[in-house]
Amino acid sequence: MASYEYEICFRCHSGDAALAGNYNTYPQVSRTFGSLDERERFDWGSAKSWHPVAKEFVRVGNSQGLSLKSASMTMIYCNDCHDSHGSGSHLLRLENPDTFSQGQSISNYPLCYSCHDETYLTSSATNIGKLHRAHVWGQHNPLSTNSSYRASCSACHDPHGVPYKAGLTTSSNALHLINFDLRYAGSGSSYDASTSSCLVTGTGTSGLSCHPTTTGTASFNPYPYP
Numbered sequence: 001m002a003s004y005e006y007e008i009c010f011r012c013h014s015g016d017a018a019l020a021g022n023y024n025t026y027p028q029v030s031r032t033f034g035s036l037d038e039r040e041r042f043d044w045g046s047a048k049s050w051h052p053v054a055k056e057f058v059r060v061g062n063s064q065g066l067s068l069k070s071a072s073m074t075m076i077y078c079n080d081c082h083d084s085h086g087s088g089s090h091l092l093r094l095e096n097p098d099t100f101s102q103g104q105s106i107s108n109y110p111l112c113y114s115c116h117d118e119t120y121l122t123s124s125a126t127n128i129g130k131l132h133r134a135h136v137w138g139q140h141n142p143l144s145t146n147s148s149y150r151a152s153c154s155a156c157h158d159p160h161g162v163p164y165k166a167g168l169t170t171s172s173n174a175l176h177l178i179n180f181d182l183r184y185a186g187s188g189s190s191y192d193a194s195t196s197s198c199l200v201t202g203t204g205t206s207g208l209s210c211h212p213t214t215t216g217t218a219s220f221n222p223y224p225y226p
């Protein structure tokens with residue numbers, strides 16, 4: 001007997017058949033650390049970071065859930081985001097654009113903002129707010145004054161969890177659900193939580209380089225964070 005919803009989902013969406021892509025209809029968003037075995041991504045014992053689906057979120061140290069709209073939220077369901085009887089891309093309940101077209105509003109992330117507070121995440125007074133303004137709102141100044149250079153939540157964050165990958169994920173990378181979308185970031189790109197810095201290098205499969213230098217090759221995050 002399954003006690004939790006996710007255990008039912010894992011009956012199909014984990015294990016070798018899932019890993020081989022047997023249960024997928026839509027093109028997968030390809031990320032630095034990939035896995036279609038959803039258990040690997042939500043496994044609180046091994047995954048590097050995860051949305052609290054299989055284990056409760058506990059407030060400790062710097063991790064106080066400050067971005068949450070509801071302070072009492074400690075666990076979420078697969079079907080908070082999905083409707084497994086639904087339709088549309090990845091059977092999502094609310095929109096989560098993974099590309100950002102020029103005309104799109106900077107607030108157009110209804111899925112993520114249904115639980116996370118946009119005002120907190122884009123405050124001009126905090127480093128985390130500055131980081132998100134720079135990228136989500138396109139206020140990269142001084143890197144660029146061109147506010148059309150915007151990145152969606154999905155360009156940087158994995159909506160599930162970042163699976164442990166031997167020799168690749170370390171104690172400081174792959175945290176905070178950072179798992180770059182390889183359309184926009186080269187496969188060698190990484191985020192180091194111990195120094196709060198990104199190395200976003202190379203060209204994504206879309207042909208775009210997020211941080212091109214003047215010579216158009218590799219790049220470092222010029223935005224000091226925090």
Ligand code: HEC
Nearest residue numbers: 005008009011012023024025026078079082084089090091
């Ligand atoms: C009995 C096996 C089975 C179970 C259990 C199951 N699924 Fe699925 N799921 C599938 C199959 C097969 C597909 C692909 C075919 C389709 O689209 O209907 C799929 C597709 C999906 C997709 C779309 C995948 C994509 O390509 O984006 C999502 C999301 C999903 N399921 C979520 C869930 C969630 C959440 C649960 C638990 C509430 C669940 N599934 C339980 C078999 C299962």
Ligand code: HEC
Nearest residue numbers: 049057065066073074076080111112115153157159176177
């Ligand atoms: C149903 C509610 C819900 C939705 C929808 C949701 N989150 Fe979360 N998220 C949470 C909870 C609960 C936590 C755990 C509290 C925390 O870490 O602050 C969390 C944590 C996070 C963290 C911090 C993880 C860490 O290890 O530091 C990030 C980043 C994040 N979510 C990004 C997203 C993004 C991007 C989306 C949209 C794809 C999203 N969330 C959608 C509930 C949600």
Ligand code: HEC
Nearest residue numbers: 006009013028029036038051053077078081090096154159
């Ligand atoms: C915070 C929101 C959120 C939660 C919770 C969530 N998903 Fe997803 N899921 C997404 C989004 C967004 C995508 C689209 C792919 C992407 O952006 O990487 C996705 C994609 C998928 C896919 C397609 C394959 C893939 O991995 O890309 C499957 C299958 C799936 N989810 C199943 C599940 C199951 C099973 C659970 C619970 C164990 C779950 N999801 C929990 C947001 C969520």
Ligand code: HEC
Nearest residue numbers: 065066067109112116128135136151152153155156176196
């Ligand atoms: C350019 C990459 C990037 C983009 C785009 C991005 N984020 Fe983040 N986000 C980060 C990084 C890096 C952190 C971790 C910062 C830290 O604490 O070191 C973070 C942290 C977070 C946290 C944890 C906040 C906390 O204090 O607990 C949440 C929630 C979050 N992001 C949600 C989002 C949402 C929602 C979007 C889209 C509206 C988004 N992010 C877009 C890079 C990004």
